[in-house]
Amino acid sequence: MVANSLRARVRAEMIDEIKAAARRHLATDGANLSLRAVARDLGMASSAIYRYFPSRDDLLTTLILEAYMALGDAVEAADAAVDRDDLRGRWFAGCRAARAWALANPAEYALLYGSPVPGYTAPDDTVEPALRPPMTLIGIARDGLAAGQLTPPPTDDLPQPVRADLTDIAASLVPGMPAALLARGMAGWTQLFGLISFELFGRIKGGLPHRDDYFDHQIALMADLVGLPR
Amino acid sequence: MVANSLRARVRAEMIDEIKAAARRHLATDGANLSLRAVARDLGMASSAIYRYFPSRDDLLTTLILEAYMALGDAVEAADAAVDRDDLRGRWFAGCRAARAWALANPAEYALLYGSPVPGYTAPDDTVEPALRPPMTLIGIARDGLAAGQLTPPPTDDLPQPVRADLTDIAASLVPGMPAALLARGMAGWTQLFGLISFELFGRIKGGLPHRDDYFDHQIALMADLVGLPR
DNA sequence: TCCAATTCGAGAGCAGTGCTCTTGACGGGT
DNA sequence: ACCCGTCAAGAGCACTGCTCTCGAATTGGA
Numbered sequence: 239m240v241a242n243s244l245r246a247r248v249r250a251e252m253i254d255e256i257k258a259a260a261r262r263h264l265a266t267d268g269a270n271l272s273l274r275a276v277a278r279d280l281g282m283a284s285s286a287i288y289r290y291f292p293s294r295d296d297l298l299t300t301l302i303l304e305a306y307m308a309l310g311d312a313v314e315a316a317d318a319a320v321d322r323d324d325l326r327g328r329w330f331a332g333c334r335a336a337r338a339w340a341l342a343n344p345a346e347y348a349l350l351y352g353s354p355v356p357g358y359t360a361p362d363d364t365v366e367p368a369l370r371p372p373m374t375l376i377g378i379a380r381d382g383l384a385a386g387q388l389t390p391p392p393t394d395d396l397p398q399p400v401r402a403d404l405t406d407i408a409a410s411l412v413p414g415m416p417a418a419l420l421a422r423g424m425a426g427w428t429q430l431f432g433l434i435s436f437e438l439f440g441r442i443k444g445g446l447p448h449r450d451d452y453f454d455h456q457i458a459l460m461a462d463l464v465g466l467p468r
Numbered sequence: 469m470v471a472n473s474l475r476a477r478v479r480a481e482m483i484d485e486i487k488a489a490a491r492r493h494l495a496t497d498g499a500n501l502s503l504r505a506v507a508r509d510l511g512m513a514s515s516a517i518y519r520y521f522p523s524r525d526d527l528l529t530t531l532i533l534e535a536y537m538a539l540g541d542a543v544e545a546a547d548a549a550v551d552r553d554d555l556r557g558r559w560f561a562g563c564r565a566a567r568a569w570a571l572a573n574p575a576e577y578a579l580l581y582g583s584p585v586p587g588y589t590a591p592d593d594t595v596e597p598a599l600r601p602p603m604t605l606i607g608i609a610r611d612g613l614a615a616g617q618l619t620p621p622p623t624d625d626l627p628q629p630v631r632a633d634l635t636d637i638a639a640s641l642v643p644g645m646p647a648a649l650l651a652r653g654m655a656g657w658t659q660l661f662g663l664i665s666f667e668l669f670g671r672i673k674g675g676l677p678h679r680d681d682y683f684d685h686q687i688a689l690m691a692d693l694v695g696l697p698r
Numbered sequence: 699t700c701c702a703a704t705t706c707g708a709g710a711g712c713a714g715t716g717c718t719c720t721t722g723a724c725g726g727g728t
Numbered sequence: 729a730c731c732c733g734t735c736a737a738g739a740g741c742a743c744t745g746c747t748c749t750c751g752a753a754t755t756g757g758a
Contacts, residue, residue, distance in 0.1 A: 283736060286737070289734080289735060289736080293716085348584075356499075400678060435662070445637050445640075448633050459655050475706095503744080512708085514746090516706075518745095
């Protein structure tokens with residue numbers, strides 16, 4: 239086993255190198271990165287890569303999973319660094335962390351939240367990591383409610399079918415969360431995604447030099463909508 | 469000229485057939501459609517297509533432009549069909565029309581609002597059509613303000629740098645629009661984009677059977693944020 | 699009416715892609 | 729010392745966008 243671990247270690251390093259090279263190409267080639275190109279980078283034949291990843295889609299899946307984890311870590315860490323009772327501070331920290339991660343890793347963000355790759359369908363392993371960022375944000379509202387810092391929106395705000403759906407979701411993911419508050423939290427997450435996507439995919443560029451301030455303000459609007467106290 | 473128009477007409481029909489076939493492939497292949505495949509569909513050599521479109525990217529650009537126009541038409545028509553004074557009705561009509569168009573043409577929506585195609589950069593012709601849908605929505609708020617049905621949000625809501633940027637944008641695109649109201653209108657558009665994208669790119673599907681109702685409710689939240697009277 | 703000019707389609711070819719299969723070499727466990 | 733699993737390389741298949749050339753068809757003017 240110890241002797242075998244030598245081989246395994248070399249193999250693990252090889253896998254890491256492939257992933258690193260693939261990530262590098264991701265930045266320029268987007269989702270359709272070339273296996274042959276990463277093989278060239280590593281000075282090996284393209285066929286050799288198939289010893290480590292059964293297919294190109296499989297490599298992509300690995301990159302996607304790790305990207306989800308990285309984004310989730312960033313958001314959770316930012317949230318955790320703020321005083322638990324400072325709801326608004328936590329909201330800002332989480333949202334800013336997501337944006338910062340996206341701006342730092344635009345290709346990976348596009349892989350996660352851009353248009354789906356045509357032939358590719360994400361495996362089920364990805365749904366749990368994909369839930370971490372929004373759950374972190376919604377957790378802030380839940381904490382505020384539990385601490386009595388936040389009054390939930392009136393439930394008659396919510397049409398019956400939506401209330402039923404959201405109650406089910408809350409029951410399985412955020413126990414004790416009122417449906418109407420969950421709806422507002424999801425609105426905040428949707429808005430965050432839209433903001434980052436617009437900024438990253440370039441549909442804003444013209445005239446909006448103070449992007450940081452604009453982002454903060456839009457996030458503040460949603461914080462108000464969720465009901466986080468100022 | 470009349471004799472020439474025969475050739476010109478055949479050419480125009482050929483172009484239409486190519487675009488139609490390309491749109492058909494767009495649904496399955498996404499952004500990386502194959503010129504050879506559409507050529508096969510039309511029973512011609514792949515090289516013949518280059519008589520009509522100088523490159524594959526050029527074909528894509530044409531499809532993108534027409535998609536923007538179609539979406540803009542849909543939203544504007546829906547808005548125009550509602551009584552001018554029914555602000556909330558217009559807001560719902562416009563948003564629902566955008567969603568309906570996206571659900572009916574998912575591939576084209578992905579082309580417009582998904583991750584940018586790696587090597588491809590959209591020409592400047594696309595920015596004006598791209599502005600039509602959000603401008604229609606923001607126009608609703610502008611009309612409401614002009615009619616006195618809507619009280620603008622307090623300007624001190626807006627940090628100074630953002631106010632400056634948005635004032636400039638308003639001056640060139642929506643004259644007479646207060647910056648703080650423009651900010652909320654843009655938030656509504658961002659939210660609409662996020663909602664449609666989440667639904668289309670499949671990150672919601674699990675447990676949310678009443679999508680229409682959910683969409684309406686989220687849109688209503690933003691209508692409230694913009695200040696459209698109930 | 700005939701002719702030159704333009705337009706068009708088809709085919710071959712280039713460089714690139716993902717992926718498969720075969721071949722040969724290396725090295726760890728018995 | 730041998731054997732067998734692991735690995736890398738190469739050839740090859742079907743595909744891609746794109747270019748070029750070469751005949752055929754159509755056009756507008758003389």
